[in-house]
Amino acid sequence: MPQLDLNFVRNQFPVFSTDLGQKIGFLDNAGGSYVTGAVIDRLTDFYTNYKVQPYGANPLSNKAGEAMDLGRHTIAALLNVPPDRVTLGASSTQCFNTLAQACAPLFQKGREVIVSEQDHESNIGGWERLCQQQGGTLKIWKANSETGELDVADLEKLLSPKTVLVAVTHSSNIIGTLNPINEIAQRVRQVNARLVVDGVSYAPHCWPNLDELDVDAYVFSTYKTYGTHQGVMVVREDFLDELTPQCHFFNVPYSAKRLDTAGPDHAAIAALAGIGDYFETLYHHHFGADKVPLHVKARAMATLMNQHEMKLCTYLLENLANLPVRIFGRPGPEQREANIALSSPKISSKALADGLVDYTVAAKNGHFYAYRLLRAMGVEDMNDGVLRISLSHYTTQDEVERCVAGLRALLTES
Ligand SMILES: Cc1ncc(COP(=O)(O)O)c(C=O)c1O
Known part of the structure; x- marks a missing residue:
């Protein structure tokens, strides 16, 4: 099984050739992903x-x-x-x-x-x-x-x-x-x-x-x-x-x-x-010119994409485990996708999201319309909610490291 070619992936997204796109580690993907060039072209x-x-x-x-x-x-x-x-x-x-x-x-x-x-x-x-x-x-x-x-x-x-x-x-x-x-x-x-x-x-x-x-x-x-x-x-x-x-x-x-x-x-x-063009292009690059149906290509690529995300997700979870935060959800990668929500007893979720900007990381706080879940889990200030860090297959290790460094500083030096 090949590894996901991250450079190739990122080359399919025009945002990564803009100044801000290069600078900002976009970790709010659950709110909406970047758009691939093939979609923009069409x-x-x-x-x-x-x-x-x-x-x-x-x-x-x-x-x-x-x-x-x-x-x-x-x-x-x-x-x-x-x-x-x-x-x-x-x-x-x-x-x-x-x-x-x-x-x-x-x-x-x-x-x-x-x-x-x-x-x-x-x-x-x-x-x-x-x-x-x-x-x-x-x-x-x-x-x-x-x-x-x-x-x-x-x-x-x-x-x-x-x-x-x-x-x-x-x-x-x-x-x-x-x-x-x-x-x-x-x-x-x-x-x-x-x-x-x-x-x-x-x-x-x-x-x-x-x-x-x-x-x-x-x-x-x-x-x-x-x-x-x-x-x-x-x-x-x-x-x-x-x-x-x-x-x-x-x-x-x-x-x-x-x-x-x-x-x-x-x-x-x-x-x-x-979106089909994107999966076709990725599949061709990673697996060659096989004549298999598009849904098979999409799923083969989704496996590689997921493996990459889960590697980063595991790293993130391992590092968060050493910080004074409540993780909402499983502490490890099993039966999980790369959406990680957390809150701190000491610093608001908004302050965390705002603070991460200094580390050129974009993440958001709020209830993300899962209002009933957060209420059931005891979140009191629904507007502040949780900080959500959501990865995509185009996320880099460096972006996640910046996020960890930012959270460590905000949570332990405040
Ligand atoms: C899990 C989940 N379901 C439903 C929705 C709603 O999707 P839409 O914005 O297309 O209405 C969202 C949007 O963030 C979501 O995260």
Whole structure:
């Protein structure tokens, strides 16, 4: 297995040739990654050359439609699903909200939805509002107040014949723990309920393998996977058929449009093809010119990318273990992705984020919309929240060392 060629990777991101891009160690990747040049090229191409209403008879319009189709087809190929399974929304939050509205027919009074306390609010709020509208009951799958983790045995106690749906995150954007989705699915299937999974935090670190995940809907955001800001939602066909379409009535026959409330920017859709270009380029560089499907290339690259991230993550966790901080999440790299949240009893999370600027490190503090999780874990000042350090496959050892040096100075010399 080759090692990730970090120089080659960084050469694919125009930001690393700017002054600030070179100077700043960007460790706020969970908030949105840098954008790869291939995506920027496709965006620019669309805006420059054919930003017209697509799918018309003239050549400009043809090109626009073809570029948009390529964007959708590329995402489908990266996930190994048919293109008409892919709904593109403005964001993951919008996708979840639309899905929740579409689930109204599944509800009669007394039916139940289970959401996890570990989730980003994106995959909770819409389900809560749906329950309020339909007279359903929202049950909370509680997170452990120390570790923030979910226990499948707790879910089992909440499941009942009244359960319509369970919503859970693939991995936490705060504690970074990877959840056992298929084990959860097994329990959910026992009561014939649906499983909706938030892959936003997971996708940039591992790239989802939908062939292996037993889920009814899977959602992630492409601005975290080196692209434009969109939500991608893949919904199982038999689930989609049960839902109320959220599109114009004349679009109902087209399954890709059924949950499309009004698509994102056309150029941004076209630019999604750049994420495929990026994986192609990386794969070719690391593995050669094999003729394997795009999703296989993406997953092969995701393995190399993840190995690199986890090496840095391990180094970071080992160094944080010697500092006076509370780590939110597992102290080691097992069953974890490279999102590390921490807080100090002595210095605010904002002061840590501000202080890191002097070490040319960009990280953020806050609750990151996982408000319920942080509240459950005893965080009192929600605006201050935690400091989150989130790595990407383009992160360097030097950037992480600067972060460690900065935190050590801020925490021990203050
Ligand atoms: C885990 C998780 N889920 C959902 C979202 C919401 O994604 P979007 O900004 O596309 O609505 C985020 C955004 O940060 C997230 O981190």
